[in-house]
Amino acid sequence: MKRLGLIGISNIVMALWTVAIWCFFQFWYPYHFFFQEQNQIFLCSWDYISTYFEKSGGLARLIGDFLTQFYYYLYVGAIILISCLLLIGTLLYKALRNFKVSKAVALILTLAMMTSVAVCHFSTSYRLSSTISIVGWGLLLWLVSLLPCWKKQLAVLALTILPVYLLFGLPEVKKLQGPDLILEKDFAVDCEYYFGNHDEVIHLVESSSQRTDQMIFFYNLVQAQRGELPDHLMKFTPNILGTFYKIGPETPMLTIRNMNELYWALGDMTFTERAAMMTNVFSHDNRNVRMIRRLAECNIVSGDTLAAEKYLRILDKTLIYKRWADNVRLYGKDIYQKKMQMVNRRDTITITDNAHFLMMQLLDTNSDNIVALDYILCSTLLLKDITNFKRDYDRYCIETGKPRLKTLYQEALCIWLAGTDASQEDWEKYIQRTEVFQRFQQYNQQRGSIQFKDTYWYYFDKIKAPEI
């Protein structure tokens, strides 16, 4: 009874510790699982699976990547992780006990091991396959511990160490680090955007006390697609639109992926495809399911069905995205009908990925592209480049007969009109919202006053423009 009780206590402690780890990963760190899932792809194809066995540790990588695909589902990531931890803990504890290590020491060592492995999962570059590798070695340790004498144990160890190495490899050793909760917030916004939960993106960003560039980037991306970017541009400073980034060899993968989302929202399929391919280049095994989906999408939008089919065939071999691929194959043209109208139909050649130039090309093709229009106007306003703002506003709002009477633009136009001593006729032509004009007059009497913090005039006078 006493013995059972002690074993029970060990089990209970391990179980409670596992539940604590689960709670942390499930409630404070879930988006790291989504990030892992999106940045790999697992294909149910023997050709693909056989590549796992080109190097040692093939089985561990195979199981790890296979299980990682299920991180797509809510709760599953944390459940898989704690299942592995529990397995490691059980095997280690039992092995230590078989080696006659005292219960207390065995329990302490087991908990330390489980915690170390859990801590490794704080890092985005640590893969589940490493944990599976530890499970493999734990299994060997337990099997050896079952043998009665040290000679047999040594003999079995000598015989099995190579096969275990070939199957499970060596686990990756990570420098222990604390959880990156800022990055978790970035992933949260990114994933909610990817899942199409745009309201949640707004909520996450607005309710956060500490906003990162990534969070503001996605906030703007959501607002732009709602046609409300100019209404919210002055909300956060410094602001990040993403339009000043350029992709190069040193650009972080997350930035390239963000650029992919921006280009897709703008409707530039050339650069959407380029950013998607580059994200793949820097992903695990040079594959990234989120970008494979995007490549299929952007080729459907640009009408390249052969290229789209290439990626849909890959997705057909996944357990999670097969249905998505079937759906896109059947109804892609309907699903992306609106996006297809945004695509550039004129061919020009540029040596730069200057977003301003790209957006001008898109607007020259389709002046109804409100996302591109707001991004181009807001970008020049962030730079306080009133001259180019006015040029673009004239080109895409006045000459097309579609004035965009957003407060932000009216405020910026006031600056241009005042700065150029414009005629009454011009003021009447551009400023069609009397409340803006009245407020501009008030601002001029209290220039720089904090009560005008929400206006572009305040930004123009008081806030430093981003350096590019």
Next chain:
Amino acid sequence: MRKLFVYIVFLGLIVSCTPIPENVQHSNEQPPIYPDYCDVTIPENIAPLNFLLRADCEAIEVKAGILTLNTCGNEAVFDIDEWKALMQQSRDKEIEVTVTALINGTWKQYKPIKWQVVSDKVDPYLTYRLIEPDYEIWNNVQIQQRCVENFDVNALGHYEQLENRCMNCHTFANQNPQLSMMYVRGPGGGAILNRHGQLSKLDIPGSVYFGFSPSGRYITYSTQKIIPAFHSMPAKRLEVYDAESNVYVADIQKHRVISLPLLADSLKFETFPTFSPDGKYIYYCAADSVSLPSKIRNLQYRLVRIPFDESSGTIGTHVDTLLSPDSCLQTPRKSSVCHPRISPDGRYLLYTVADYGTFPIWHPEADLQLMDLQTGAIDTLAVVNSGKSDTYHSWSSNSRWFVFASKRDDGLYGKPYFCYIDKEGKAHKPFCLPQEHPTFYDNNLKSFNAPELGKGKVPFDVNDVAKAMKQEAISFK
């Protein structure tokens, strides 16, 4: 290890289900097989043409001459020994291949296809670079050598050993594996010259495209300032052009560079140099410079040649034009010539034509053409070309085969295709490099870039390249 795993899996599958056709319905359609091996000409030394049927089928039966293959699913994977026997037996004969598939419970037999087996062998080794099709940024680049007689692959350059550097252009002298060169880029990089397995690092300034002279003493190469550009129309994707390009000759024995103002004219672009097999000429492409990128559609290269004397290492002074953009290509529009390559017997000149520019890899209209150097006749190779880019070719040492990179399947990922030129100079329908597993190309996300044929396996490996990289580079005067 990998092979063992595949064999175990396939054995399991074969044993578990091998349905045999019954109540077969005959169809007039060609089987939708991938890669497209319908009615192709193949060398007797090629690896098994494993393929898959693009149909939702439960099982297939393939009859190819003496071989009968029954398998579950849609993949036909031949036993390599049985395949070799079939090839030996079918030398210079035609094999009729019948594909019968079990689709929705009914066996459907497709119209038989033919494989013409020729005794003219293709060079057994193919080297290529594996890289994502967007060549601007790389990660995990490899240069591999594949034996086309089986499925063995070895790496000549591997990112793990070479600090994830960019590598490109592995070229043989006369398809001879004992003399070859490749580039490893980046700080401390250089041209890695292989002479009978002895590797040395050469610092040949700015060298990009190159070719060996017949004796192997000289290389002719071009230097270019390469600019990547982007088309706003998504279907056209990428454009790459040279802001400057010149042609030189390097003496790799005396480590000196031979230049001539005629080949380094600042008002012209000179590129893609290659020696004729007798070493008497350097063939290359040249264009008058235009304002770039705005006038790129006006940038058409012509095919020219200049004499070269291998005994003295001197370049001639008169440039002959063989093909000009608007005179010789049998198309109403102007065309730009790229990548001239002469067959080792000196009879044919194979080159690529595109509407403009110097980077046909991203030009869907890029096609191969074949010029008979004896008669001047041009074959537009209709049976070889596709609606997507067909370019970057290399000859087999017997001049009966060439390999080229084609994007015909998806417009994005280049794959090596082999084409047979018979004794009458007639081109036959090309076939794609067979893979051990037929779904390989479907799953693959890298382009087979710059495929080159060689007569044998190179006498070095990636570790030797890594060691050579640590050497001091031999500079050229």
